[in-house]
Amino acid sequence: MTMDRRIAWWDEKRFRLDGPERAVSGPSWWAGSERRTGVDEVGIVVRDLAKRYGDFRAVDGVSFEVPSGQLVALLGPSGSGKSTILRIIAGLEVADTGEVELTGEDATNMPVQRRGVGFVFQHYALFRHMNVRQNVAFGLEVQKLPKNEIKTRVEELLELVQMRGLAERYPSQLSGGQRQRVALARALAPRPKVLLLDEPFGALDSKVRDELRTWLRRLHDEVHVTSLFVTHDQQEAFEVADQIVVLNKGKVEQMGRPQDLYERPITPFVTEFLGTVNVLKVETVLGMNVPDEAPLPLEVPGGADSSIYVRPHDLEISRHRDQRPSWVARVRRMTHLGALVRLELTLFDGTDLLVQLPSDRARELALEQGEDVHVMPKDVKVFHGEHTFVENYVI
Amino acid sequence: MAVDLARTAARAPKLRTRVHAVARRAPIPIGRRLLTAAVLSWFALMVLVPTCALLRAAFSGGTAPFFAAVASADARRAFGLTLGLAGVSTVINTVFGVAAAMVLVRHRFWGRGLVDGLVDLPFAVSPVIAGLMLVVLYGPTSWLGGRLDGLGLRVVYNWPGMILVNLFVTLPFVVREVVPVLREFGVDQEEVARTLGAGRWTTFWRVTLPSIRWGLAYGVTLTIARSLGEFGALLVVSGNVLGRTQTTTLYIHEQIESFSPNSSYAASVVLAGASFVLLIGMETLRKHLSIHEHPEN
Numbered sequence: 001m002t003m004d005r006r007i008a009w010w011d012e013k014r015f016r017l018d019g020p021e022r023a024v025s026g027p028s029w030w031a032g033s034e035r036r037t038g039v040d041e042v043g044i045v046v047r048d049l050a051k052r053y054g055d056f057r058a059v060d061g062v063s064f065e066v067p068s069g070q071l072v073a074l075l076g077p078s079g080s081g082k083s084t085i086l087r088i089i090a091g092l093e094v095a096d097t098g099e100v101e102l103t104g105e106d107a108t109n110m111p112v113q114r115r116g117v118g119f120v121f122q123h124y125a126l127f128r129h130m131n132v133r134q135n136v137a138f139g140l141e142v143q144k145l146p147k148n149e150i151k152t153r154v155e156e157l158l159e160l161v162q163m164r165g166l167a168e169r170y171p172s173q174l175s176g177g178q179r180q181r182v183a184l185a186r187a188l189a190p191r192p193k194v195l196l197l198d199e200p201f202g203a204l205d206s207k208v209r210d211e212l213r214t215w216l217r218r219l220h221d222e223v224h225v226t227s228l229f230v231t232h233d234q235q236e237a238f239e240v241a242d243q244i245v246v247l248n249k250g251k252v253e254q255m256g257r258p259q260d261l262y263e264r265p266i267t268p269f270v271t272e273f274l275g276t277v278n279v280l281k282v283e284t285v286l287g288m289n290v291p292d293e294a295p296l297p298l299e300v301p302g303g304a305d306s307s308i309y310v311r312p313h314d315l316e317i318s319r320h321r322d323q324r325p326s327w328v329a330r331v332r333r334m335t336h337l338g339a340l341v342r343l344e345l346t347l348f349d350g351t352d353l354l355v356q357l358p359s360d361r362a363r364e365l366a367l368e369q370g371e372d373v374h375v376m377p378k379d380v381k382v383f384h385g386e387h388t389f390v391e392n393y394v395i
Numbered sequence: 396m397a398v399d400l401a402r403t404a405a406r407a408p409k410l411r412t413r414v415h416a417v418a419r420r421a422p423i424p425i426g427r428r429l430l431t432a433a434v435l436s437w438f439a440l441m442v443l444v445p446t447c448a449l450l451r452a453a454f455s456g457g458t459a460p461f462f463a464a465v466a467s468a469d470a471r472r473a474f475g476l477t478l479g480l481a482g483v484s485t486v487i488n489t490v491f492g493v494a495a496a497m498v499l500v501r502h503r504f505w506g507r508g509l510v511d512g513l514v515d516l517p518f519a520v521s522p523v524i525a526g527l528m529l530v531v532l533y534g535p536t537s538w539l540g541g542r543l544d545g546l547g548l549r550v551v552y553n554w555p556g557m558i559l560v561n562l563f564v565t566l567p568f569v570v571r572e573v574v575p576v577l578r579e580f581g582v583d584q585e586e587v588a589r590t591l592g593a594g595r596w597t598t599f600w601r602v603t604l605p606s607i608r609w610g611l612a613y614g615v616t617l618t619i620a621r622s623l624g625e626f627g628a629l630l631v632v633s634g635n636v637l638g639r640t641q642t643t644t645l646y647i648h649e650q651i652e653s654f655s656p657n658s659s660y661a662a663s664v665v666l667a668g669a670s671f672v673l674l675i676g677m678e679t680l681r682k683h684l685s686i687h688e689h690p691e692n
Contacts (some may be wrong), residue, residue: 092589127605
């Protein structure tokens, strides 16, 4: 029974991202890209991609689609193969097997320069011997566009990335954020079919990174070029992307909208990667205090092989037992984090438990370190072994 | 030596500024003053005094004999030959040097370490030995030399041999200067250029070459300087045929041997002057053009 459910997930959700919600259209000057991308529903298709480096499987049978006009994140820890996939799509790396399609056209064996991709590197890779304007113009010049056309287009892009006043500067005279904006303008200038960004904010300090994220999201809402960006930062993926493809060890773990991934992860990896989570043993859960009138609604197949995942904010704290299943736990440490309070608790069997409470709730409870409280889980995910998603219990 | 000094200074401009700033704030310690004085004296003793001595000797009879010596037919021919030799060697070694640097930095192949080491061989081997190698290989009595002679191509005691030996002697300069620059340059910018629609050739001309141009220019300068000054290898290979295979250095040598030192002084001044102008020109160009290219981090 559980297997069926998993296969259903697999088919419907795992290898398909939802189609575009909004019409693919941008400002009038962007008209060139509509001609290319507007026709097809799908911007990027990747099929059974595999790449080995010696014995190491960097990419191991990856398939996914990026709907036209969307901004999709490839999210995974380092070594998960995300950058390699991006480079294969760009043509900078050759896959051992598998296919790449760009806007409906087979691009598997197409040389880089004919793919029409815009690529943004983590370290900008601006041409150091050219000023901002020359950098942006480069892609247009090598495609031998008429001079006046290049001029107008460059001006448009400088305007778009707010770099008009600094057009004569050289890369060494710009800040990190400015450099990355120039890199983006340069990539967008030849109206690419797709935009690929490799950890675009990775080299920036956190404040600039936040600003640039918001800015990129707004830019994308204006331009609507099909975009795929690589990141290891789930916060970044959540903030910027329409949809997320989660990668681990060269394989796709799950894909979908950020909210869906967070609420309904289908593997333990995704659950752990997308946010802090308590991992509990089956015995811990079975050892709960269960009132007779409300038996524990959990059925745990596989016994000891299963693990139970509870997010810190899915745990409720009370001073009194009520009609719900609960544990008794001792407060070991309390940390105030502004709007939230983080509690570190120890359960009866020594298991550590992390709980997040809204500050006002914590104030209401007036908790003290070392005292015993009742903990009630609200939302519990059960996984069997390393992969099988069993059930999501809302208690 | 002068070249090395200039380059070290060029690569550490920040350091130099910092030293100045410190010096302005605090009184200079006596030890540092002494060291500075010692270095300057040493430099004067080793470089300036000999240069002045040569200049004095060259102009001891005034400017008229100097110009007469420089304008003599043999001297002019020697200058021309040196220039031509330097030109041809530099062009060939520039092309080869860039290609070799690309291969050494970018490609992984069996025997790469060996090739990497062999590039420096001309530095280690005395030029006389380099010349001798060619004589043994291409000399009229050798198998290969005999065959080529039969075809009417004389290598040794002729200009092809001189070019070959000059190429050998100057081979490492461009490679050694370009390799570190190319390594630092990486491949990101080239990859970006490719995604923007540039082919390999366009990428090379518009992105790679401009990025390595200072390293390359240094390599080229050193190659020219070395070509202008090469003596030992050419002495062995050229046969020193007056007016035909006699380069400037060989001419200077011959004039001393034949007791007309004034001609050799004059030619020496011209040759040294050419090298000096070459270095000054490089320095000036670099200062004017490289300001924008090196980010602070």
